[in-house]
Amino acid sequence: MLPTLPVTTKMANAIRFLAMDAVQQANSGHPGMPMGMADIAVALWSQHYSHNPANPHWMNRDRFVISNGHGSMLHYALLHLTGYDLPMSEIKNFRQMHSKTPGHPEVHITPGVETTTGPLGQGITNAVGMALAEKLLAAEFNQDGLPVVDHYTYVFLGDGCLMEGISHEACSLAGTLGLNKLICLYDDNGISIDGHVEGWFADDTPKRFEAYGWNVIPAVNGHDPQAVSDAIAAAKKSNKPTMICCKTVIGQGSPNMAGTHNVHGAALGDKEIAAARAAADWNYGPFEIPVDVYSAWDAKVIGAKREAEWNELFAKYSAAQPQKAAELVRRMAGELPGNFAEVADAYIKQCAEKQETIATRKASQNAIQAFAPALPEFLGGSADLTGSNLTNWKECVAVRHNQAGNHVNYGVREFGMSAIMNGVTLHGGYLPFGATFLTFSDYSRNAIRMAALMQIRTLFVFTHDSIGLGEDGPTHQSVEHISSMRLIPNLDNWRPCDTVESAVAWKAAVQRKNGPSTLIFSRQNLPFQARTDAQIADIARGGYVLQDVADAKVVLIATGSEIELAVKSAAELATKGIPARVVSMPSTDVFDRQDAAYKASVLPKGLPRVAIEAGVTDFWYKYVGLEGAVVGIDTFGESAPAGVLFKHFGFTVDNVVAKVNSVLA
Secondary structure (H helix, E strand, O other): OOOOOOHHHHHHHHHHHHHHHHHHHHHHHHHHHHHHHHHHHHHHHOOOOOOOOOOOOOOOOOOEEOOOOHHHHHHHHHHHHHHHOOOOOHHHHOOOOOOOOOOOOOOOOOOOOOOOOOOOHHHHOOOOOOOOHHHHHHHOOOEEEEEEOOOOOOEEEEEHHHHHHHHHHHHHHHHHHHOOOOEEEEEEEEOOOOHHHHHHOOOOOOHHHHHOOOOEEEEOOOOHHHHHHHHHHHHHHOOOOOEEEEEEOOOOOOOOOOOOOOHOOOOOHHHHHHHHHHOOOOOOOOOOHHHHHHHHHOOOOHHHHHHHHHHHHHHHHHHHHHHHHHHHHHHHHHOOOOOOOHHHHHHHHHHHOOOOEEEHHHHHHHHHHHHHHHOOEEEEEEEHHHHOOOOOOOOOOOOOOOOOOOOOEEEOHHHHHHHHHHHHHHOOOOOOEEOOOHHHHHHHHHHHHHHHHEEEEOOOEEOOOOOOHHHHOOOOOOOOHHHHHHOOOOOOEEEEHHHHHHHHHHHHHOOOOOOOOOEOOOEEEEOOOOOHHHHHOOOOOOOEEEEEEOOOEEEEEEEOOOOHHHHHHHHHHHOOOEEEEEEEEOOOOHHHOHHHHHHHHHHHOOOEEEEOOOOOOHHHHHHOOOOOOEEEEOOOOOOOHHHHHHHHHHOOOEEEEEEEEHOOO
16 A cells, blocks of 8 residues: 555655756656646555665566656656665756766666657657567466566556657557556656647547557546555556556646646746745755655665566576576677577578579568577568568568467557667567668668667568669669768668678677668669688678779779679779779768778778769768769659669769779770
């Protein structure tokens, strides 16, 4: 049972005043949501949320996501009050440089924060991924009487999250898959930045979620902790994901501003905070929390007890299932199997020996097929394009409502797929990859950016990478997408040219621990390129000399499908007495991280350069300089067979030779 009413009121007020004081001191932030959801937080965190402040990474902890991440002070207050390593000095340093309390919650910055939120709708979508990971891991690892994977994912979210289209994508899929360990608490306060939302958000939210197949608990008084606690208890008994609709007043506790948009995103001011203190009989100074309130909130003892009980359970599990136990620990730690590099290298060697001419999307599928037996953590998928993206493999099993598996049919939900994968990665236990056509990376863009910001290992697969897809036309032909993704910090983009580079790209993406990767493949067949063992080793450096000649007069730089053109152009240039070096640069991001000596060995200073890629030209001037040239596309494509398009847009030997002559003139 909850503590008595005066105690729960003081617990909630501790959150409210920490939020008011921190925002006031920073003169920046959003006090309204923390004040409005404080009572909901009391109900969840004091009665249901299973966690251990001393070990924020305890494997079987519940996950908590504030999807309405602008209300970050609610989370920081909870972490501080319950005993995490977040001292009052950090609360006072809210929104300041290098603090552990940034403006929006950031994973890896603040202990106890599970994901970076702020872009509305992505938090709930990450949470769907976390709940999906929990469900699949439980099915894979739990044994009778030994439920070592058994936890909930709780989400706070507001009107803004529900307005975002991604919430529809994610919540529709969550209902279809029956993610019953997902429990959301909706802050239904009717206010957004522009004011009362009924003028632009009149959805019947309970009916909407009922239509998704959710368990809906409507009309809960969000300022009655016992009512909220009872709703959470009921949600835990459901075989569906649950939406608890909590009616609240934004800025609850502010005598003159509660219930208005004025309290949403600005400091209340000293006078209003003083009035709030008087109204609540909160006779404490700024950032002052009484001992009895700290005691009521303290979760260190109960947290240690919960983890100790789970440790006993896991010890029994380890004795009964030692291999499974070791595998679960490995996968939750994000460590790859010890033999993965050996398996990958053997397959890369096999590709070099086989010398296949196939589309790189097929080369990608072959790499997946080769790596999957060594990577039980693989969780593949596609946004309704599995047969085109080729992200399935022979032994994969589709995930369904009542069927665990390792391949997800995400449906036509590119943004949702990408943010769900981020949630899976953050939860741990799986290495997710999902695919769509490259042009639809636009739909996924902010989730890709968030993966890069969070430095997590999510793999984004894109096929049909440019005009080579042909007749589908400019709506599906990516010309600007690769270059634009190369501008995202901490994102490694790979555009391989054949089977060997595709296998190396997959190996590099799987092995990378501190960030996401994109893997970008062609629809059309691309010829195998012969290499030495040393050249194969250099592929992993992002760029390397594919073909060299003595006394080269020009360097041809290309990626993906345009490597074939570069090789043919070099042969033609040789007949004209112009020896040309061919550089393959499947990942400019990785190449840029190499030391200066290596980069100079690939792109010698003073040697003229021509870059070739079926995309916008601007990006490539960083390598060729103003004195160089780029063969690319600075318009949208056309609808025609691929061969016709390449000729129309100047991807011909004659045009490359002409560009070379222009830079040598």
